[in-house]
Amino acid sequence: MRHVDEYRDAGKARALAASIASLCEPGREYTFMEVCGGHTHTIYKHGIEDYLPDNVTLVHGPGCPVCVIPMGRVDDAIHIARRPDVILATFGDMMRVPGGHGSFFDAKAAGADVRMVYSPLDALRIAERNPGRRVVFMAIGFETTAPSTAMTVLRARAAGLDNFSVFANHVTIIPAIKAILDSPDLRLDGFLGPGHVSAVIGCRPYEFIARDHRKPIVVAGFEPLDILRSVHMLLVQLREGRCEVENQYGRVVPWDGNAKALQAINETMELRPYFEWRGLGFISHSALRVRDGYAAHDAERIFDVPGVRVADPKACQCGEVLKGVLKPWECKVFGTACTPETPIGTCMVSSEGACAAYYNFGRFTRDRVREATR
Amino acid sequence: MCLGIPGEVVEIQSDRPDLARVDVSGVRRSINIGLLEDGPPAPGDWVLIHVGFALSKIDESEARAALEFLESIGQAYADEIDALRESRID
Amino acid sequence: MTGAGLNGNGMDEGVRTAGWAEAAVAEHAHAAPVSREEQVLERIDRARRRKPRVREEAITLAHGSGGKATRTLIEAVFLEEFGNPLLDRLDDSARFAVDGARLAFTTDSSVVAPLFFPGGDIGDLAVNGTVNDLAVSGATPLYLSAGFILEEGFPVADLRRITASMRRAAEAAGVSIVTGDTKVVERGKADGCYISTSGVGAVRRAPSGSVRPGDAVLVTGPIGEHGITIMLARGDLDLEADLASDTAALNGLIAALMDACGGEVRRMRDATRGGVATVLNEVAGEHGVAIVVDEDAVPVHPAVRGASELLGIDPMYVACEGRAVVVVSGGAAGTALAALRAHPLGAGAAVIGHVKDDPPGLVLLRTAFGGTRIVDLMVGDPLPRIC
Numbered sequence: 076m077r078h079v080d081e082y083r084d085a086g087k088a089r090a091l092a093a094s095i096a097s098l099c100e101p102g103r104e105y106t107f108m109e110v111c112g113g114h115t116h117t118i119y120k121h122g123i124e125d126y127l128p129d130n131v132t133l134v135h136g137p138g139c140p141v142c143v144i145p146m147g148r149v150d151d152a153i154h155i156a157r158r159p160d161v162i163l164a165t166f167g168d169m170m171r172v173p174g175g176h177g178s179f180f181d182a183k184a185a186g187a188d189v190r191m192v193y194s195p196l197d198a199l200r201i202a203e204r205n206p207g208r209r210v211v212f213m214a215i216g217f218e219t220t221a222p223s224t225a226m227t228v229l230r231a232r233a234a235g236l237d238n239f240s241v242f243a244n245h246v247t248i249i250p251a252i253k254a255i256l257d258s259p260d261l262r263l264d265g266f267l268g269p270g271h272v273s274a275v276i277g278c279r280p281y282e283f284i285a286r287d288h289r290k291p292i293v294v295a296g297f298e299p300l301d302i303l304r305s306v307h308m309l310l311v312q313l314r315e316g317r318c319e320v321e322n323q324y325g326r327v328v329p330w331d332g333n334a335k336a337l338q339a340i341n342e343t344m345e346l347r348p349y350f351e352w353r354g355l356g357f358i359s360h361s362a363l364r365v366r367d368g369y370a371a372h373d374a375e376r377i378f379d380v381p382g383v384r385v386a387d388p389k390a391c392q393c394g395e396v397l398k399g400v401l402k403p404w405e406c407k408v409f410g411t412a413c414t415p416e417t418p419i420g421t422c423m424v425s426s427e428g429a430c431a432a433y434y435n436f437g438r439f440t441r442d443r444v445r446e447a448t449r
Numbered sequence: 450m451c452l453g454i455p456g457e458v459v460e461i462q463s464d465r466p467d468l469a470r471v472d473v474s475g476v477r478r479s480i481n482i483g484l485l486e487d488g489p490p491a492p493g494d495w496v497l498i499h500v501g502f503a504l505s506k507i508d509e510s511e512a513r514a515a516l517e518f519l520e521s522i523g524q525a526y527a528d529e530i531d532a533l534r535e536s537r538i539d
Numbered sequence: 540m541t542g543a544g545l546n547g548n549g550m551d552e553g554v555r556t557a558g559w560a561e562a563a564v565a566e567h568a569h570a571a572p573v574s575r576e577e578q579v580l581e582r583i584d585r586a587r588r589r590k591p592r593v594r595e596e597a598i599t600l601a602h603g604s605g606g607k608a609t610r611t612l613i614e615a616v617f618l619e620e621f622g623n624p625l626l627d628r629l630d631d632s633a634r635f636a637v638d639g640a641r642l643a644f645t646t647d648s649s650v651v652a653p654l655f656f657p658g659g660d661i662g663d664l665a666v667n668g669t670v671n672d673l674a675v676s677g678a679t680p681l682y683l684s685a686g687f688i689l690e691e692g693f694p695v696a697d698l699r700r701i702t703a704s705m706r707r708a709a710e711a712a713g714v715s716i717v718t719g720d721t722k723v724v725e726r727g728k729a730d731g732c733y734i735s736t737s738g739v740g741a742v743r744r745a746p747s748g749s750v751r752p753g754d755a756v757l758v759t760g761p762i763g764e765h766g767i768t769i770m771l772a773r774g775d776l777d778l779e780a781d782l783a784s785d786t787a788a789l790n791g792l793i794a795a796l797m798d799a800c801g802g803e804v805r806r807m808r809d810a811t812r813g814g815v816a817t818v819l820n821e822v823a824g825e826h827g828v829a830i831v832v833d834e835d836a837v838p839v840h841p842a843v844r845g846a847s848e849l850l851g852i853d854p855m856y857v858a859c860e861g862r863a864v865v866v867v868s869g870g871a872a873g874t875a876l877a878a879l880r881a882h883p884l885g886a887g888a889a890v891i892g893h894v895k896d897d898p899p900g901l902v903l904l905r906t907a908f909g910g911t912r913i914v915d916l917m918v919g920d921p922l923p924r925i926c
Contacts, residue, residue: 122910
């Protein structure tokens with residue numbers, strides 16, 4: 076596959092790893108956060124940590140849109156889905172995520188019409204084909220996905236499909252990064268920036284990280300060599316005493332982002348005053364809702380929802396894991412009460428969460444595996 | 450996580466100018482190209498696909514530059530390993 | 540609400556808790572906190588070995604996926620009631636002797652939407668699934684039963700098409716369908732047509748059944764083609780590819796393998812639901828060994844790879860209907876591979892990995908990128924992971 080296989084070459088990885096090792100000062104610890112869950116997934120799926128020296132640690136950040144949706148929002152969506160006149164459509168990622176009373180799969184088993192779609196446009200097509208039903212798209216995702224929802228709302232308006240609405244749970248990445256940077260117990264040396272979010276918002280919104288917080292950030296692609304190269308670029312910055320926003324993923328990310336995509340979001344959606352992130356709590360201006368002008372396509376206005384907050388169990392230490400204070404396996408409930416089958420907290424909810432990635436892909440001690448795979 | 454996969458544009462659909470036929474390793478789908486800046490892509494262009502939309506056109510010169518760096522660092526490493534081997538033989 | 544607070548910053552009004560999550564925490568509260576990674580992993584291992592329990596109040600699709608949920612259902616419900624030495628092995632067939640004759644016996648139900656798809660239909664699956672379960676047990680498949688559950692209104696022409704496929708598949712496999720049953724349910728109570736097949740075979744030469752460190756692991760062909768073909772054929776993903784189901788009867792291929800190196804064959808499994816990853820996990824778990832797989836060596840059709848990348852799923856978990864996983868002694872790997880490749884259904888066979896002693900019960904993957912990770916059992920079906 077072009078633009079994929081070139082970035083999965085083991086020979087080049089060895090060369091890059093040697094260069095990374097030579098950039099690390101002995102005795103110094105380097106801790107970088109990859110903000111995006113897609114990066115977390117790539118890191119585990121390809122075993123990238125095998126190429127990093129022991130004093131370079133990757134902390135898996137909050138950028139998994141499925142993981143950060145609070146249980147109460149899932150309950151609200153399921154409440155809507157239970158109505159006999161409703162077809163609820165969402166991405167496969169959401170199907171197993173539990174709310175306070177089960178997941179979409181459970182709701183489906185209990186008779187709700189819940190459908191998995193690949194694109195919000197597929198949900199719109201369901202609305203077109205079922206004029207007698209109300210089709211609600213459970214929209215999730217960062218700025219990467221919000222433009223697709225926006226374009227779908229615009230198309231629904233243009234086509235007069237009044238039976239189509241969006242239950243908007245789109246979140247924005249910058250306030251979450253700010254929340255993490257403002258956390259007192261945080262110790263990070265730099266960030267891998269979310270590549271696909273940046274294809275929409277560009278690289279400028281990260282400038283405060285370098286300017287105000289004196290941390291380097293490299294916007295990174297999603298193939299394993301992209302990740303290694305981005306770690307390399309962070310280490311070069313640290314070695315040279317620089318703190319800048321750099322773009323490793325220039326083949327996809329324009330420095331100024333995608334104005335057309337931002338325009339589509341801005342036309343149809345606006346910032347909420349605040350939104351709850353599972354594991355991080357309430358964060359100001361960190362999510363999007365449908366604008367007044369598109370109220371006819373806003374499920375939150377069309378349907379009454381309970382809107383009750385569901386707290387994570389106190390034993391859950393996702394907040395600490397998300398900030399890199401704890402390793403996944405250091406959490407009290409990791410792997411026993413909290414597993415991918417019964418995810419108690421945000422980090423276990425999707426395979427992009429730090430805990431689920433570790434549980435599914437990395438649940439071993441490195442030396443035993445090195446011995447076995449030698 | 451924002452899964453984005455590169456695909457090659459194989460056809461712009463004349464009856465639906467907002468759609469392009471895109472190929473990913475032998476799998477084809479119609480992809481909405483309404484979010485692309487600088488006009489529609491041409492057959493042979495590569496785009497990044499996310500939830501049925503093309504999010505950006507893949508910049509070939511940027512891709513080449515990134516690969517050239519990886520090649521150069523790979524070459525430097527190979528030279529170093531060779532030098533190491535030779536020094537051992539001596 | 541100004542600033543970006545972390546955790547519990549006063550917005551607790553009207554908060555409730557999730558009963559199921561609190562209960563799960565309480566249930567494990569006795570587990571003493573440990574800090575060292577190894578201890579944690581051992582604690583998890585113990586938790587995983589505990590008697591499985593079905594937590595759900597109702598059956599969900601995950602219970603039919605072949606992954607962890609299926610396993611839990613089988614152990615906690617079916618084995619709980621039916622358990623006996625033959626069933627407890629949970630092998631593809633039960634093997635036993637009757638009047639001195641060694642027999643293998645198995646059953647399989649086919650439910651698939653759509654009923655007709657590129658490369659086959661539900662009739663092919665029904666025959667081949669049962670034939671393959673017998674073949675991987677080292678038996679020559681002989682006689683099949685066929686039970687039909689039909690929905691009121693189902694077109695007779697479609698039924699004829701399915702029975703014609705079954706006849707052709709049975710002929711190709713050298714078996715006869717010798718008994719059957721038909722039930723019709725009201726419209727809306729079934730999805731067109733379900734078929735249940737059982738089969739008996741004569742055990743010719745069974746695999747040794749002991750998997751040891753040093754053994755080689757093979758697959759008989761490219762993986763995941765059936766599962767991806769079905770996903771695409773459903774049409775709701777709007778994806779197109781030149782792909783066909785791999786459904787096939789493997790008894791001829793396996794007979795050729797047994798002729799070439801029967802004494803060296805340790806274990807064979809039919810890789811259906813849950814894909815090759817699930818079978819490897821079951822083998823590693825049952826035999827208390829580690830299986831190390833080379834990602835580069837696993838044969839995958841380019842379109843299966845393309846669809847998997849687009850949907851964010853791993854072909855290792857995607858169903859096959861005409862592929863087996865074969866474990867042979869390390870020394871016989873070359874002979875086994877040559878025997879498989881000499882047969883048309885094994886042309887794409889490959890040695891994908893090896894058996895090690897540690898860590899027991901785990902499947903490890905040496906990634907094409909040169910890293911390592913584990914390949915765990917999945918909870919349910921592979922779901923698209925896209926947003």
